[in-house]
Amino acid sequence: MASHRKQPRTRALATAASARGALGISSAALASLTLLSQSAHASPTDPPDRNSGKPSLAEVQKRVDALYRQAGSATQKYNAAKEATGRQRDKVNRTLDQVAKRTDRLNDARRALGRYAAAQYRTGGVSETATLLLTEDPQQFFTQRHLMNRLTGSQKKAVTDYEKQQRAAGSRRAEATRQLARLSASQKRLKANRSEIRSKLSEARELLSKLTAEEKARLAEIERKKRAEARQKAMERAEAERREQARKERERQRERQRERESDTGDQQDGPDSDTGSDTGSGTGTGSGDTSTPDSSYAAKAAKVLGFAKQQLGKPYVWGATGPNSYDCSGFTQAAWKEGGASLPRTTFDQVKVGTKVARSALRPGDLIFFYDDVSHVGIYTGDGQMIHAPKPGTNIRFESIDTMPFHSAVRPA
Known part of the structure; x- marks a missing residue:
């Protein structure tokens, strides 16, 4: 029983282990990918030959940016495939555990049938009449016949149980087969995404490696200016949005003030109580209600x-x-x-x-x-x-x- 249960489990674990080995990425490989620009070797410092077909610095920058973008998109697909692979592997392992348990029950049912079959074989070679004629104690014969009649009912139950366990075990094995196929598909997607990322980053590294030291410095300066311009643009937009929000808030305050003055002028009696009521209402429905979720x-x-x-x-x-x-x-x-x-x-x-x-x-x-x-x-x-x-x-x-x-x-x- 134990060996039967361990065998599929071992295969599953071996499959999972081999998958992890196939899909694992060494820390050295990851580190090398994060140092693309730093690890690029400087080319000779001669100015680029316009007739050599060498891409311009702007073209290199555009291509490298596009490759990083594509690698970023592939990274998210890789992350999704990795999660799917992990979930699928867990499902396969749970299903294989269920297969092992079902197999144990099937083996128990098979052994019960074997005992009945052996008993029938031992007594089935002589007819009931001959057994009655040869027996020394007819009463013992009838006692044994009564026992066999009782065992026949148990035998039928054993057969039914065996068939039930056989169907259940077959169903679990079929489900395990389907899940293993899905796991294999997830692993293929994971591998494909990984290959795509590495390909894009390798191409970007190759482009950068062909730049001279001067070109790499110019490229870094272009990148710095681009970031500075974007930062300035964002700050200006944020400031404009704050001014607009402040303007809207001042307008809302003026509108509330006009409403209070109008309510006070229309009130014929009890202006003090009305003012107090209005203030309380403003506190209950204004910033007081929104401060809690905001602060949270x-x-x-x-x-x-x-x-x-x-x-x-x-x-x-x-x-x-x-x-x-x-x-x-x-x-x-x-x-x-x-x-x-x-x-x-x-x-x-x-x-x-x-x-x-x-x-x-x-x-x-x-x-x-x-x-x-x-x-x-x-x-x-x-x-x-x-x-x-x-x-x-x-x-x-x-x-x-x-x-x-x-x-x-x-x-x-």
């Missing part, structure tokens, strides 16, 4: 941002969830865990969590998603800025939300 979210966001700031400088590594490195969604997942919210693993799922908020209504702690395929996410920190894990070769940092095309934003809690 602010407290959670403070924990999120506190954790996020502690991760500043840690490297982006695709597929990583901390504590030493992160990809974009692994970073936001870990940060919001500190705020008491359990986020899904991928950007594709995180964008569905919580309450959607407009760009003009962003508050610190909100998640901001970018690109049409929702393949990147950051945490809003205020004044048009966010903190995020940008891309391979970079570290977690503050950056303007205008550095990438805005898609949407959500408030997780």
Whole structure:
């Protein structure tokens, strides 16, 4: 029994172990991918030959950015496939446990049938009449016949139980086969996503390696200016939004003041009590009702941002969830865990969590998603800025939300 139960379990574990081995990524390989620009070898410092077909610096930058974008999208698909593979492997292991238990029951039923079959074989070779004629004690014969009649009912039950256990075991084995097929498909997707990421990053590394030291310095300066311009643009937009909100609030206050003055003028008696009633009503339905949820979210966001700031400088590594490195969604997942919210693993799922908020209504702690395929996410920190894990070769940092095309934003809690 034990050997029968362990055999499929061993195969499943071997399959899972081999899958982990096939899909595992060494820390050295991950580290090399995060240092693309640093590890690029400098080319000769001669100026590029315009007739050699060598791409311009702008073309290199555009291509590298596109490759990073594609790698980022593939990373989210990898994360989704990895989660699916883990869930499927757990289901397979549970099903194999059920198969082993069903097999034990089937073996018990088979042994019961074997005992009855052996008894029948031992007594079935002589007819009942001959047995009666040869027996020395007819009463003993009838006693044995009575026992056999009783055993026949048990035998029928044994046969029924065997058939039942046989069907159940067959059903579990069939389900295990289907689940193993789904696990295999998940592993193939995981492998394909991993290969795509590595291919994109390898191509980006190759492009960067062909740049001269001067070109790499110029490229870094272009990147710095681009980030500075985006930061300035975001700050200007945030300031304009604050002015607009302040203008609307002043208008609301003037409107309330006009309403109070109108109510006071129309009141013929008891103006003092009316004023007191109006003040109480304003307190009950105004900022008093909204301060509690606001302060609650602010407290959670403070924990999120506190954790996020502690991760500043840690490297982006695709597929990583901390504590030493992160990809974009692994970073936001870990940060919001500190705020008491359990986020899904991928950007594709995180964008569905919580309450959607407009760009003009962003508050610190909100998640901001970018690109049409929702393949990147950051945490809003205020004044048009966010903190995020940008891309391979970079570290977690503050950056303007205008550095990438805005898609949407959500408030997780």
